[in-house]
Amino acid sequence: MPATSAKRKPTRDAAATRERILKAAKLEFAKKGLGGARVDEIAERAMINKRMLYVYFGNKEDLFLAVLEEAYADIRRAETRLELEHLEPIEALATLVRFTWSYYLKHPEFLRLVNSENLHRARHLKRSARIKDMHSPFIRLIGDLLERGVEAGVFRSGIDPNQLYISIAALGYYYLTNRHTLSVIYGRNLGAAPALDERFAAIEDMVFRTVLKVPEKG
Amino acid sequence: MPATSAKRKPTRDAAATRERILKAAKLEFAKKGLGGARVDEIAERAMINKRMLYVYFGNKEDLFLAVLEEAYADIRRAETRLELEHLEPIEALATLVRFTWSYYLKHPEFLRLVNSENLHRARHLKRSARIKDMHSPFIRLIGDLLERGVEAGVFRSGIDPNQLYISIAALGYYYLTNRHTLSVIYGRNLGAAPALDERFAAIEDMVFRTVLKVPEKG
DNA sequence: CGTATAAGTAACTAAACAGTGACATAAAGA
């Protein structure tokens, strides 16, 4: 019995095959969207026979949903590792703002997948049982963070945690997904390092001016 | 000579046919993206023979670029009509913030087209000669607006007009394009009227807290 | 009035596409 934990033989490993398909699909869907992605391309990239893809995931759209769920699980797992509940309110917020920006920057495939899903009006995600449960703890966390800040006298009261989180996401997400068209419009490469740093500074500034009770000196 | 201004006969009107193709293409591309859009569908919707589409626009991708250029021209034309240069700085900024939100809300096809183009890393827009010229006057306008506000003593100095405009766009754009996945995550219809009003209030608040020199009373 | 040409049509093609039916083989337990 070569147990589940031990290294398996290279042939006939269902779990590994599934993983390879999922990884290849993530790449292909992120690159070309749902409509543009090619099942044959995914199969080739995963080095499996196309038939297996249908055995494991049913069809193209179900595979897309599986990819999306995994992508969301990844970011929420990473957020959990921040342990914001153990940080001072200001530090916690700064950490969250920086994390959100960095994650989007390091994981462009996440942005592209979410964009594709929204192009389809969240048709697939609506069918997902896991998604909502994945997010509710995180939403509560931000509410707690704001409350702690108000109690400590550093944050304004009356800030809606949902709106705040949407704004933090928006300020980075929009810039990063739209940097290609924005670069054409502004005639400047907004994906280059100095431009990215400038943008992050602007985001941080905006969030803290919105949340802090006492304006900074200057 | 039934001049250009007079009403033309319904048959064999090249300009009208071109317009119909463009309008149908905008709808189809906005709905399904570049990869998902079907040329046959566009032809049917425009009530033309598919062949004409290739005569007028070359191919699918060139047609997509034409649609994009038109969409950008539309929003920039609408912005020009605001005549921000004739308004007081605070009123001008408030007008711009409200306009940007309303335009995105009323023209979801614009957001979807821009998203699609960014999925393709602005491949088409990069080839466009018109785009950059369309935007530079507008970018200057926001710089002037901020300067006037600083001189009048109502705005902080040192605000980057580019970052500010990107933020104004971001706060609305992200919410509106991603409202479908966000609605699933938050378990609440973010496209409904009360949620939209809440969001706009949050955007306005954030922008003015960032820009105003003297914090509001309260 | 006749003809050049712009505007439009019909029918087709070659390739790409998602999905499947029938078959083969490795692994694990009886």
Next chain:
DNA sequence: TCTTTATGTCACTGTTTAGTTACTTATACG
């Protein structure tokens, strides 16, 4: 060892797709 089942392969299909070839008809102008 034998049998079952999970894992994997091969070759195919019916449809859809962007783009084209060959043709027709309305209209403007000499």
